[in-house]
Amino acid sequence: MKPVNVGIIGLGTVGGGTVRLIQNHHDDYLSSYGIDLVIKKACARSEKHAVELGLDGDTFTTDWHDVVLDPSIDIVVELIGGDHPATEIAELAFAHKKHVVTANKALLAHDMGRLAGLARKNGMQLKCEAAAAGGIPIVKALENSFAGNSIQTIAGIVNGTTNYMLTRMELENLTFDEVLTDAQRLGYAEADPTADVDGWDAANKMAILASIGFNTRVTLQDVSCVEGIRSLEPIDIKYAHDLGYRVKLLGVARKLADGLDVRVHPAMVEIHHQLASVDGVFNAVYVVGDAVGETMFTGAGAGAFPTASAVVGDILDLAAPIAAELELLPEPEPFERVMDICSIDNLIDRYYIRISLEDKPGMLSKVTSIFAEHEVSLATVSQPASERGAQAQVIVVTHSAQEAHVRKACEAITNLDGVHKEPVVIRVENTKVWKSASL
Numbered sequence: 001m002k003p004v005n006v007g008i009i010g011l012g013t014v015g016g017g018t019v020r021l022i023q024n025h026h027d028d029y030l031s032s033y034g035i036d037l038v039i040k041k042a043c044a045r046s047e048k049h050a051v052e053l054g055l056d057g058d059t060f061t062t063d064w065h066d067v068v069l070d071p072s073i074d075i076v077v078e079l080i081g082g083d084h085p086a087t088e089i090a091e092l093a094f095a096h097k098k099h100v101v102t103a104n105k106a107l108l109a110h111d112m113g114r115l116a117g118l119a120r121k122n123g124m125q126l127k128c129e130a131a132a133a134g135g136i137p138i139v140k141a142l143e144n145s146f147a148g149n150s151i152q153t154i155a156g157i158v159n160g161t162t163n164y165m166l167t168r169m170e171l172e173n174l175t176f177d178e179v180l181t182d183a184q185r186l187g188y189a190e191a192d193p194t195a196d197v198d199g200w201d202a203a204n205k206m207a208i209l210a211s212i213g214f215n216t217r218v219t220l221q222d223v224s225c226v227e228g229i230r231s232l233e234p235i236d237i238k239y240a241h242d243l244g245y246r247v248k249l250l251g252v253a254r255k256l257a258d259g260l261d262v263r264v265h266p267a268m269v270e271i272h273h274q275l276a277s278v279d280g281v282f283n284a285v286y287v288v289g290d291a292v293g294e295t296m297f298t299g300a301g302a303g304a305f306p307t308a309s310a311v312v313g314d315i316l317d318l319a320a321p322i323a324a325e326l327e328l329l330p331e332p333e334p335f336e337r338v339m340d341i342c343s344i345d346n347l348i349d350r351y352y353i354r355i356s357l358e359d360k361p362g363m364l365s366k367v368t369s370i371f372a373e374h375e376v377s378l379a380t381v382s383q384p385a386s387e388r389g390a391q392a393q394v395i396v397v398t399h400s401a402q403e404a405h406v407r408k409a410c411e412a413i414t415n416l417d418g419v420h421k422e423p424v425v426i427r428v429e430n431t432k433v434w435k436s437a438s439l
Contacts, residue, residue, distance in 0.1 A: 004319040005040035007067035007098075009089060010079035011049040014103055014130070015042075017304030018077065018311045019053045025312075035316060035323045041067045068092045074322050075315055078102040083111075090115050094122040099328070101314040103130035103307060109204035109220040112211060112334075119331035126331055127314035132208050133158050135306030136299045137313065138285045142212045149289030151213045153434040154253045158205040160281035160301040161189050161196040162229050162249040167279040170237045170246065176230060188281060198228035199264045202251045209285070210253035210262050216339040218253075224263040224344035231424045232266060235384070236354060239395060240268045240426070243352075246276040247426060254434065259340030261347065267429040268352060288435055345404035350379070350428035352397050353410065358418035359392035367394060367413055374409035376401045391420070397428065 006022070008015055022029075022037055029035045042055050043064045050060040061067065068076055068089060076093040078086055078100060086107050093100050100119065102108070108115070108131050119126040129139045133156070142151070157163050165179045180197070183189035195201040203223040210218040229249055240247050245268035254261040269276045274296045278284040283301030288294050300306035321328050357363050364383065371378055377399040384393050398406065410423045 001034045001036060001323040002325050003036040003038050004075065004322045005038050005073045006075045006077060006315060007041040007043070007070060007073040008039060008077045008079065009043045009064045009067055010081075011042055011044035011053065012079065013304045014307045014311065015044070015077075015079040016049060016053060017308030018079065019055070021305065021308045021312050022315075023054070029316065033316065033320060033323075035319045037315065037319060040073050041070055043067050064089055065092075068096060068098065071096075073098060075099045075101060075318055077311060077315065078104060079311070080104075081106065083107055087111065087115075090126070091118060094118045094124050097122060097124060099125045099127070099318045101127045101311060101318070103128070103311060105131040105201070105204040105208060106220075109207040112208065113217050114334075116331050116334040120333065123330045125318060125328060127318065128208065129314050130307050130310035132205050133283045133285055133297075134160070134299070134301035134303065135309045136283055136285060136297045136301065137310065138209065138287075138297050139212060140313070141297065142209065142287070146213075146287065146289050146292065149291045150255075151287065151289050152255055152436070153288040154206075154209050154213045154251075154285065155275065155431075155434060156206075156209075156251050156283065156285035157248050157275060157278050158209075158251050158283050158285065158301060159196055159199075159202040159249055160283055161193065162202075163278065163283070164188050164281045165197070166229065166232075166237070166247055166249065169232070169234055170241065173234050173238075175234065176232060197230055199225045199249060202249060203264045206251040206253055206262055206264055209251075210260065211335055213253065213287070214255060214260055214339060215335055216260065217335045217337045218260065218262055218341070222262055222341045224265075226263070226265050226344065227425065229266055231422075232426075233424070235393065236352070236424060236426060239354075240352065241271075243268070243397070244271050245269060245428065246271055248275060248278075250275070250429060252429070255339075256342055259342045261342045261344075263344050263347075265427060267427045269429055270431060273431050286434075294435070345402070345407075347403040347427075348400050349403065349430060350398055350400055351376075351406050352395070352426040352428055353406070354424040355394045355396075355413060355419065356391045356421055356423075357394060357416070360418065363392070363416075363418055364394060366416060367396075370412045370416075371396070371398075371409050374405045374412070376405050376409050
């Protein structure tokens with residue numbers, strides 16, 4: 001069997017985990033699959049990580065071109081993230097007849113179609129299992145195991161940082177700022193947590209999963225990422241629990257009669273639903289197919305070895321035919337936009353809304369009047385006790401209402417004299433319709 005040469009660009013958390021995994025299991029891959037996997041070259045900004053990983057001077061480089069242009073390398077593994085030079089790495093690798101494995105969700109969320117087209121044009125493949133949900137093998141499941149299904153819904157908790165934070169806010173009655181500080185100390189949250197807490201990391205992943213699951217091109221710009229978890233407070237999470245729900249940062253992609261509904265936002269999920277039980281840094285992806293019914297995949301969504309597990313899985317998929325000196329099929333024809341993207345403005349759901357306002361006569365009636373004017377029917381209205389002189393908290397839960405009407409009502413309430421910040425909005429997700437093709 002021919003040795004399979006791999007070039008790894010990026011030796012950080014995931015890159016280091018990938019090297020360790022290949023080193024630790026090299027003999028297993030050889031005896032079980034007949035694959036002699038060789039790390040031919042590795043690239044990083046500093047030689048420090050290479051030395052720690054036992055990669056000698058001939059293997060290490062600080063110039064990614066040395067990896068991509070090495071004629072002996074079969075597979076280029078890009079693990080640096082960001083748009084540049086990741087874009088150029090993939091382009092040049094395909095041009096030089098090398099397959100690419102990447103965990104770069106941000107790049108794929110807006111440029112997967114073009115890169116897949118370049119791979120196909122050059123007879124190569126682009127693999128991205130690690131870009132969607134860490135160690136969970138959801139991409140392979142959507143591409144292969146569920147190929148005989150018409151997928152109805154893909155919903156999930158696909159950001160471990162926010163799931164960890166929400167779990168601790170609920171169990172320990174902590175504020176967002178308290179939990180964020182601790183998550184950063186523990187390494188679960190970045191110094192700049194924007195991508196995680198504002199939902200953009202999850203939106204990138206939902207764009208990838210929706211494209212693959214529904215065979216239509218979905219980009220980051222198509223995903224309605226309306227709000228993250230910054231504004232949530234313990235009172236919101238406790239109130240949700242009292243109603244029989246848990247709050248999760250949820251990604252949802254659903255096939256509707258008029259197109260695809262793709263969105264990311266905090267949501268109340270019934271306590272008995274499978275997704276509600278997923279805590280801490282774990283991820284979960286729930287998939288409904290017309291033939292298979294309900295399925296759920298759960299596991300670590302980040303970390304050195306869980307993510308490396310997905311990377312190495314992609315490498316081995318490519319390496320098996322290379323080792324046997326068989327010709328791989330090129331990347332399939334990239335998905336075109338064959339389904340319209342539904343506007344979240346047309347979403348029909350129930351809503352939890354918390355409004356902070358001055359505790360003075362007439363304020364509550366003004367708020368309820370605004371909801372009525374915007375055709376939003378209220379199921380419950382409550383005002384938890386507050387200290388004298390403090391801002392009052394008014395909590396409403398609506399009947400089924402249209403997103404656009406709720407948003408306009410909240411905008412009008414924000415402009416009221418005596419309301420000093422935007423209301424907190426959490427959708428009360430109707431998981432029953434996830435099994436149906438229409439709202």
